[in-house]
Amino acid sequence: MERYVRLLFTFFCFVIFLKGSAQSLLDDEQSVLKEFQDTDAPSERYDVFFHSVNRYNVNSAYDWLDTVKVYLANAEKTNDTLATRLYLLMEAQLYNDLGEYDKSTALAKDLFDVKESLDVEARNKVLDVLDDNYANLQLYDKQIQIRKVKRELGITNNVAFYDIYANLGLYRKAWQQYAQEVKPTIADNDSYGLAKYHSKMGSYLFLDDSAPTAIRELNKAKGYLNVYLNDISVQRTEDDIFETELLSAKIDGDIAKCHVKMGEYETAIPLLESSIEVLKASPNNADRSDVVENTLFLAEANLQLEKFATAKKFLDMEFENINIDQTIKRNSLLAAYYDKTENFKNASLYYKRNERIKDSLAQKQANLIRQQLVTVVGNEDNQNTQRIIDEQKRINELARNELKAQDERINLVFISLIFTLMGFAGLVYAYLKSIKNQRLIAEQKHIIENALVEKDSLLKEIHHRVKNNLQMVSSLLSLQTKNTRSKAAIEALEEGKSRVKAMALIHQKLYQNDDLSVIEMQGYIESLINSVQSVYKKGGHNISITIDAEGTELDIDRAIPFGLILNELVSNSFKYAFPESDENGKIYIHLRKNGDQGYFEYTDNGVGLSEETDEHTNSSMGLRLINRLVNQLQSKLNIDRDADGVRFWFNFS
Known part of the structure; x- marks a missing residue:
């Protein structure tokens, strides 16, 4: 007991x-x-x-x-x-x-x-x-x-007037004007402003039937919003936090609607559900309209997945202030639901409702003119209203007095405890705030370091893949050479293969370097000459080659033209400079860059370029390619001819 x-x-x-x-x-x-x-x-x-x-x-x-x-x-x-x-x-x-x-x-x-x-x-x-x-x-x-x-x-x-354009259905004009007028007003470090900007851009793109592009904009908005939330230097009020939650929910809802447009219903459903729950708390008319819109898309996703009971539940919900377009969409979804469940009578009913609505839209302009006449009067209070007001005032006064008395009793009991705990709570709060800030700083540092490592890895992978692709092209040219009987065609394919290898070497050097921005030219030129010698197996091995480029580094925009220029010059020397014997052949390559100024020189002691062959030489593809590459370096090619060979040189910046 x-x-x-x-x-x-x-x-x-x-x-x-x-x-x-x-x-x-x-x-x-x-x-x-x-x-x-x-x-x-x-x-x-x-x-x-x-x-x-x-x-x-x-x-x-x-x-x-x-x-x-x-x-x-x-x-x-x-x-x-x-x-x-x-x-x-x-x-x-x-x-x-x-x-x-x-x-x-x-x-x-x-x-x-x-x-x-x-x-x-x-x-x-x-x-x-x-x-x-x-x-x-x-x-x-x-x-x-x-x-x-x-x-x-x-x-x-x-x-601005971009939202008016959107209301009129001119979505492309809306986002164009929004981009022109709003983007210049947002600072680069205003993460929240950029999140709102990309969210609005994504919304307009979605309405313009550009769902994939809209998702990219909305993901940018989500990224900027995360940066804003993780910024420990920003002090946020309760209003700020609430507005941030609403913006995040709106972005999630818009992303989900894009997924529904693209047929990715399973991905869309959880995003729509979470978005609706948050937006329900908003007093804003636009957010409440988004709740209706998201609910209809949620019904559509469930309908497409043949979850008919769930879809019908959302379609039967009562909404306040549902607009014409949303009513048409709901009727269409209900008609589709009854079609799928083989209730063709009800399906026909909702199809007919939509037809009547669409017919009435033709009279919309006249209705709008009549609406303007309605906005003239306010409400006058009569005697019954006054009586209700007095009664409500008396009830409110009684409730207020009762609440005040209750508060006073509670305050008398807890006031001593509150003062005792306030100091301790302040210390605990400061300690926890310090720990949280340290943790956030460490997390942000870790994220930045990982991002840098990932960036370098991605760049190296890109250069590696480009090198592999160029080697694949070189291999294809080799296969084509074996299947070609024309000597001229074989020579052209070999020259093409040599040029491809020159570019592939650039990307190989980049992904092998710790510094992905520049290439050390001494080692690159040595590798390039070895590559050219492998192409011209019957010549070039007895030529003495001097390379003076130690310590010179070039970025990829300059290194590729230089590699192709050297490939042409060395190939020409191997093919034409020493027709009888290359026993005493010499090639000298000089490359220097000091600050903004650079100098390149190439000489060989071969037979040189005679005046009689000048016209033929100028018309050759090799020399034309060299001239274009030198122009790309914003310079001019100079050629000196003498009995001891030929000299090519130019300055560059």
């Missing part, structure tokens, strides 16, 4: 603990509305309303609207003009959030007429509400007028 009593007592304690925890969580969730109601000054209530991270986390916009109307009525009774206008601005924002854009526009237009009496922030809010209302009402001419007013008032945020 005693054991059962102990168990019962433990159970009751556990229930009381859960109740206290649940009440504590509920109090935390209601803190925004409670803070709004506990604040006395209208300007402070304005700050709580517009600067809260998420005012709709617990209380709906309707709850807020009822509360704001109570304060608005009191302000009007006391003839407090400033307070009345602040509450009217809050009411206009609430109607905007509820999708009642006509009512919101009527209130905002009245405030716009007296905008000079508002401070800068409130005036900007009025313009933003009107801007968003006109966009949702598709009154783009009026939206453009608001943008012009913003520019005249010196407001730099959201004054």
Whole structure:
């Protein structure tokens, strides 16, 4: 019996603990509305309303609207003009959030007429509400007028017209203007700004049916956002963290929609689900529209994977403020669902619904003109409304007094403990912050070091593959030589093979070097001459070759032309300079580079170039190639002829 009593007592304690925890969580969730109601000054209530991270986390916009109307009525009774206008601005924002854009526009237009009496922030809010209302009402001419007013008032945020182009379906023009107007305003070290820029670019590219290109932009946005999150030098407020989470969720959703477009449904589904969960918490109309859009794409992905029950669940969801395009998409998906489940009657019904919607779009312009007539009136409070307001005020006052009394009792119990723990908590926080910063620094250093190693490895691999590909070309030329009987064709193929080997040597030297930016020319020239000698097996082995290029290094842009020039000169010497005997043949190669100035000289003591053969020589492919390569080095080839051979030389920078 005693054991059962102990168990019962433990159970009751556990229930009381859960109740206290649940009440504590509920109090935390209601803190925004409670803070709004506990604040006395209208300007402070304005700050709580517009600067809260998420005012709709617990209380709906309707709850807020009822509360704001109570304060608005009191302000009007006391003839407090400033307070009345602040509450009217809050009411206009609430109607905007509820999708009642006509009512919101009527209130905002009245405030716009007296905008000079508002401070800068409130005036900007009025313009933003009107801007968003006109966009949702598709009154783009009026939206453009608001943008012009913003520019005249010196407001730099959201004054371009790229989003209007996007609303009109001109997505290519939208991202082109967005790139022109926004990219130059973003600093190179502004990771968050670059993340927003590439996210918007990816969104426009997706709408322009360029899903693969859009994914590249969106992955750039994701990368910049990760850099921003890992930057320990940036201090972030709770608002900053919330906005960052929303941006990350939007990017994930857009990436997922691209995957759906490309038929990669399994990849898209988890990204869409996580994106929807985060975006649901946003009070922003655009984010709520993204929730609808992402849910429809989630239904499409499940439908394509033949998960019919899951797809139907998403299609049956009730959405607020679903637009025409989204309604058409949902009807199309429902029709496809009923087609796949062989309920052709229902499928036909949804196909017909879409046809009726598309027919009605032809009258859209006339409807928009009629909509403009609706935005003239606001709501007047009658006697019933006043009675409800008074009753609500009394209930709010009782609730406020009860909460204050509860807070005072809790404070009396815990105040001594709080002061005792504050010092210790500060020390612990500083210690943990220090450890976290050290860990982040070490992780970033490790990431940078790994990235550098990976970059070098990739570059070496690239040069290695290029060298292998060039060797493959050389081997193919060799095979072609064996299958060719024409002596002239064989010589041409051998020359081509020699030139390919000269370029392959460059890439071989690069991936063998620790420094991938330059090539040590002494060793390269020696390897090149050995390669040329292997091509001309019957000549060139008795020639004395002197190479004077020790310590000279060239980058790849200069090394490749030099390699090809040397290949032609040495090949010509082996073939033509010593027709009778190469016993006393000599070749001298000199290459120097000091700072920005360089000098190259090549001589041999062969038969030289006679005047009679000059015309033939100038027309040969080898010399024409040398001249073009020298021009590529921004220089001019000089040739000296004498009885002792020939000399080629030129300066370069």
